[in-house]
Amino acid sequence: MKAAPLRPAPYRVRRIKRELHGVTTLELVPAQGAVPAFEPGQFNMLYAFGVGEAAISISGDPAQADCLTHTVREMGAISTALAQAHPGTMLGVRGPFGTAWPTRAAEGLDVVLIAGGLGLAPLRPAILRLLAARPLYGRLILLYGARSPNELLYRHELEHWRQRLDVDIHVTVDYADAGWHGNVGVVPRLIPRLGLDAQNTLAMVCGPEVMMRFCGAALHDAGVAMDRIHLSMERNMKCALGLCGHCQFGADFICKTGAVMRYDQVAQRLRLREI
Amino acid sequence: METLERIVLAHRFFAGFEAELGALVAGCARNLRFTPGQYLFHADEDVNQIYLIRHGVVALEIAPPGRAPVMFATEGEGDILGTSWLVPPYRWRFDARAVGLVRAIGLDAQCLRAKCEADHHLGYEMMKRFLPELSARLDQTRLQMLDVYGTAKP
Ligand SMILES: Cc1cc2nc3c(=O)[nH]c(=O)nc-3n(C[C@H](O)[C@H](O)[C@H](O)COP(=O)(O)OP(=O)(O)OC[C@H]3O[C@@H](n4cnc5c(N)ncnc54)[C@H](O)[C@@H]3O)c2cc1C
Numbered sequence: 498m499k500a501a502p503l504r505p506a507p508y509r510v511r512r513i514k515r516e517l518h519g520v521t522t523l524e525l526v527p528a529q530g531a532v533p534a535f536e537p538g539q540f541n542m543l544y545a546f547g548v549g550e551a552a553i554s555i556s557g558d559p560a561q562a563d564c565l566t567h568t569v570r571e572m573g574a575i576s577t578a579l580a581q582a583h584p585g586t587m588l589g590v591r592g593p594f595g596t597a598w599p600t601r602a603a604e605g606l607d608v609v610l611i612a613g614g615l616g617l618a619p620l621r622p623a624i625l626r627l628l629a630a631r632p633l634y635g636r637l638i639l640l641y642g643a644r645s646p647n648e649l650l651y652r653h654e655l656e657h658w659r660q661r662l663d664v665d666i667h668v669t670v671d672y673a674d675a676g677w678h679g680n681v682g683v684v685p686r687l688i689p690r691l692g693l694d695a696q697n698t699l700a701m702v703c704g705p706e707v708m709m710r711f712c713g714a715a716l717h718d719a720g721v722a723m724d725r726i727h728l729s730m731e732r733n734m735k736c737a738l739g740l741c742g743h744c745q746f747g748a749d750f751i752c753k754t755g756a757v758m759r760y761d762q763v764a765q766r767l768r769l770r771e772i
Numbered sequence: 773m774e775t776l777e778r779i780v781l782a783h784r785f786f787a788g789f790e791a792e793l794g795a796l797v798a799g800c801a802r803n804l805r806f807t808p809g810q811y812l813f814h815a816d817e818d819v820n821q822i823y824l825i826r827h828g829v830v831a832l833e834i835a836p837p838g839r840a841p842v843m844f845a846t847e848g849e850g851d852i853l854g855t856s857w858l859v860p861p862y863r864w865r866f867d868a869r870a871v872g873l874v875r876a877i878g879l880d881a882q883c884l885r886a887k888c889e890a891d892h893h894l895g896y897e898m899m900k901r902f903l904p905e906l907s908a909r910l911d912q913t914r915l916q917m918l919d920v921y922g923t924a925k926p
Contacts, residue, residue, distance in 0.1 A: 707918055
């Protein structure tokens with residue numbers, strides 16, 4: 498894929514946006530050359546010089562070719578260094594890596610996109626691609642769950658999408674105060690109420706693993722075939738080349754066969770504690 | 773009465789219910805309407821009725837002393853409220869507020885208990901509907917308790 502995939506290319510932070518407390522979106526432009534094309538669902542290894550490297554999904558529009566967009570939550574040393582970068586900061590980028598959301602295979606079908614918390618970031622490129630080619634798809638449904646109303650990622654964009662008449666958007670939070678007029682409750686609960694045409698539905702799910710497990714089961718209970726349910730398994734990884742074994746998930750290295758994987762391939766393993 | 777019976781049986785909760793049993797249930801039913809902001813009931817009040825929501829959204833809240841109420845669930849069209857109609861001392865544990873206009877069927881809890889006591893077949897059919905409802909809520913509460921968005925990535 499790359500001539501020297503182990504060596505990061507230098508990128509400059511062009512713009513930052515503080516999305517939520519501890520969550521920042523970065524726009525990166527290459528110091529030289531063009532931005533590599535990517536598929537929705539893919540990730541890059543972002544290197545904060547002197548600190549280290551982390552896998553971060555691409556959250557930008559696949560049709561926008563002049564920059565790379567990533568949304569980072571401060572978790573440990575690396576992600577904090579990335580999220581606190583300023584315009585002008587230089588970062589290293591390797592990638593893109595990983596499998597893609599099946600936006601082509603979804604053509605002609607109804608598509609259910611399910612995101613939890615920061616899981617909306619890796620789904621955003623898929624959402625943008627589907628919206629850009631809206632007539633190619635049947636019903637488009639986005640279910641988004643977060644802990645509380647002030648922890649909704651991309652809130653303005655969600656409101657903007659909601660104004661379209663050709664997308665069903667259901668946002669739900671775990672807790673809220675009386676100022677909230679939306680749903681309160683867990684995401685899987687929304688699934689049986691969607692009235693899915695299960696034979697003609699494909700689902701893409703990204704969020705905390707427990708949430709994905711329950712959503713996968715609820716989609717399957719609603720009649721959606723397991724091989725039409727796709728999950729993004731964002732286990733921690735190091736080399737992204739299938740060499741180091743850091744992201745081993747049963748028989749797979751997620752950096753090679755993931756992060757987007759089919760539910761029929763992962764359902765058993767999602768239940769195992771030790772992997 | 774005939775229309776109420778039809779409305780009760782058309783509710784998701786009673787899907788596939790036997791017609792004769794539907795007539796018995798409808799005998800305890802009445803139409804209800806709540807304006808936005810109106811409370812259906814408050815914590816510690818008696819569970820006088822079960823609500824079958826037909827339209828609108830109801831917010832379930834718990835108000836910790838001295839703090840703003842916390843919404844822990846919303847219920848909408850096709851949902852029911854009142855899983856404790858069969859659990860003594862038949863008291864609500866939370867408040868329920870109509871978020872917008874709410875239309876519902878109220879089933880008189882005492883009337884229903886009496887009918888279920890007299891006709892155990894009706895009672896068992898009701899239990900078969902309420903138990904999955906309770907178990908689903910327990911699952912949802914467990915998932916909520918895990919606070920998955922708090923620490924997991926992303
Ligand atoms: C394919 C893929 C895509 C990703 N996309 C994004 C993204 O778009 N935005 C983003 O902010 N992060 C993303 N991550 C997660 C990110 O790579 C990790 O959080 C990384 O470990 C951050 O490094 P750190 O040094 O800051 O934290 P660390 O010191 O490595 O970890 C800090 C804490 O977070 C926990 N943790 C770290 N990674 C994970 C994980 N993947 N799942 C659950 N818990 C974890 C650790 O156990 C530890 O407790 C992605 C991971 C993968 C594998």
